[in-house]
Amino acid sequence: xxxxxxICFVIFVLSCIFICHxxxxxxxxxxxxxxxxxxxxxxxxxxxxxxxxxxxxxxTRITFAEVIENEWFNKGYKAPKYENxxxxxxDVHAIFDESGSQNLVVERREEELRTPVTMNAFELISTSKxxxxxxxxxxxxxxxxxxxxxxxxxxxxxxxxKIEAAAAPIWDLMSRKITTRFLDxxxxxxxxxxxxxxxxxxxxxxxxxxxxxxxxxxxxDTLEFHKFYKNLTTSLKDIVWKTIDEEKEEGTQxxxxxxxxxxx
Amino acid sequence: xxxxxxxxxxKFRGHEDPVKLASETAFSVSEVEALFELFKSISxxxxxxxxINKEEFQLALFKNRKKENLFANxxxxxxxxxxxxxxDFGDFVRSLNVFHPNASLEDKIDFTFRLYxxxxxxxxxxxxxxxxxxxxxxxxxxxxxxxxxxxxxDKTFEDADVNQDGKIDKLEWSDFVNKNPSLLxxxxxxxxxxxxxxxxxFIFNSEVxxxxx
Numbered sequence: 001x002x003x004x005x006x007i008c009f010v011i012f013v014l015s016c017i018f019i020c021h022x023x024x025x026x027x028x029x030x031x032x033x034x035x036x037x038x039x040x041x042x043x044x045x046x047x048x049x050x051x052x053x054x055x056x057x058x059x060t061r062i063t064f065a066e067v068i069e070n071e072w073f074n075k076g077y078k079a080p081k082y083e084n085x086x087x088x089x090x091d092v093h094a095i096f097d098e099s100g101s102q103n104l105v106v107e108r109r110e111e112e113l114r115t116p117v118t119m120n121a122f123e124l125i126s127t128s129k130x131x132x133x134x135x136x137x138x139x140x141x142x143x144x145x146x147x148x149x150x151x152x153x154x155x156x157x158x159x160x161x162k163i164e165a166a167a168a169p170i171w172d173l174m175s176r177k178i179t180t181r182f183l184d185x186x187x188x189x190x191x192x193x194x195x196x197x198x199x200x201x202x203x204x205x206x207x208x209x210x211x212x213x214x215x216x217x218x219x220x221d222t223l224e225f226h227k228f229y230k231n232l233t234t235s236l237k238d239i240v241w242k243t244i245d246e247e248k249e250e251g252t253q254x255x256x257x258x259x260x261x262x263x264x
Numbered sequence: 265x266x267x268x269x270x271x272x273x274x275k276f277r278g279h280e281d282p283v284k285l286a287s288e289t290a291f292s293v294s295e296v297e298a299l300f301e302l303f304k305s306i307s308x309x310x311x312x313x314x315x316i317n318k319e320e321f322q323l324a325l326f327k328n329r330k331k332e333n334l335f336a337n338x339x340x341x342x343x344x345x346x347x348x349x350x351x352d353f354g355d356f357v358r359s360l361n362v363f364h365p366n367a368s369l370e371d372k373i374d375f376t377f378r379l380y381x382x383x384x385x386x387x388x389x390x391x392x393x394x395x396x397x398x399x400x401x402x403x404x405x406x407x408x409x410x411x412x413x414x415x416x417x418d419k420t421f422e423d424a425d426v427n428q429d430g431k432i433d434k435l436e437w438s439d440f441v442n443k444n445p446s447l448l449x450x451x452x453x454x455x456x457x458x459x460x461x462x463x464x465x466f467i468f469n470s471e472v473x474x475x476x477x
């Protein structure tokens with residue numbers, strides 16, 4: 001029963017947004033018209049929560065922490081488990097804050113080594129597909145890869161800067177799909193799908209002027225990750241030397257940074 | 265009880281008894297059964313004989329039965345314990361046992377040492393590493409000059425070959441791996457932990473669990 005009214009609500013919101021779509025100009029979630037009619041079979045607490053979420057005024061709009069605490073939301077809600085435990089809610093708060101277009105948070109973790117660490121011969125050898133027995137299982141399970149790599153001859157810092165620059169417009173483009181973002185938020189309410197995508201990018205030095213860039217996702221949708229990776233490598237064509245498609249669990253040490261984003 | 269045994273015997277006819285395999289490895293009986301599903305699909309892909317030959321192995325790894333790969337060949341040879349040119353179910357389970365997340369570090373270190381010691385001399389020689397490195401570069405279409413390759417080898421042997429005799433022995437390899445744990449990442453397949461959920465078809469076949477409980 002809960003399921004059916006969610007579906008109805010989703011259909012209702014879709015039509016609402018379709019009307020609002022033409023007048024939406026910003027890439028952040030914004031509802032200009034606050035008038036809406038809740039279907040009569042919504043419970044009172046559901047109506048209250050929805051009203052607070054769809055508040056056009058960012059100052060009075062409910063915050064994510066409050067949503068989590070809401071009793072109606074918590075009925076049957078199971079907190080999502082992220083693969084990477086270091087999840088900060090700052091980016092999640094950002095979706096409810098009107099603090100500019102902070103859609104992309106690039107956090108550069110300066111590790112003790114500022115220069116990429118050189119891979120030794122065996123680390124390189126380990127990247128061979130012939131040594132990746134996980135492939136035996138993936139074919140049967142129809143798994144999508146969780147990691148992709150490419151090599152580049154540009155200096156490491158340049159790679160990092162270029163990736164950041166290339167990633168930003170892609171985030172914007174993808175985050176402009178407002179309908180899907182909002183729907184996803186609703187789906188999150190229903191199915192506890194993770195709202196956050198955490199992509200880790202590592203730059204490893206293979207040889208004096210050859211670097212391998214590995215992108216790994218730890219949380220979020222795999223298909224979205226692959227879409228993102230595809231778009232990214234297209235715009236990074238000038239620095240990409242060779243693309244390598246392999247599936248691996250972890251990378252080795254190097255200059256790391258992670259791109260965190262709230263994502264559809 | 266006799267009729268349970270005959271059902272199991274029928275399914276695993278020609279292959280090793282799953283209960284026996286489970287007792288010798290870190291897998292439970294139901295996990296061995298799940299592995300059998302995987303084994304069945306790989307071993308029947310080219311020739312349906314209940315054995316995995318080289319082509320079927322290549323097909324499973326690369327989706328291309330003709331694809332030759334130095335490392336895949338090494339793995340195949342190591343799985344083919346009895347040197348028959350094919351991998352039977354017992355070999356399959358016992359070899360995959362080393363890749364289980366719970367398998368001992370020592371076993372994994374031993375496996376990788378034997379893997380890289382291609383000519384089985386008991387040492388990993390510089391020439392062998394060079395050959396493997398070149399194979400890897402070929403595979404990933406990375407072109408590096410001979411000079412660069414030598415630099416990589418120099419650095420590797422500097423780190424690993426403590427007594428500087430031009431080859432890496434078992435002890436040096438053990439120390440080297442402990443300093444660089446990422447070298448063992450290929451030796452752990454997390455899929456093995458959830459094998460029973462990824463191959464659920466066995467649920468409908470399984471009788472063995474009842475006996476063991």
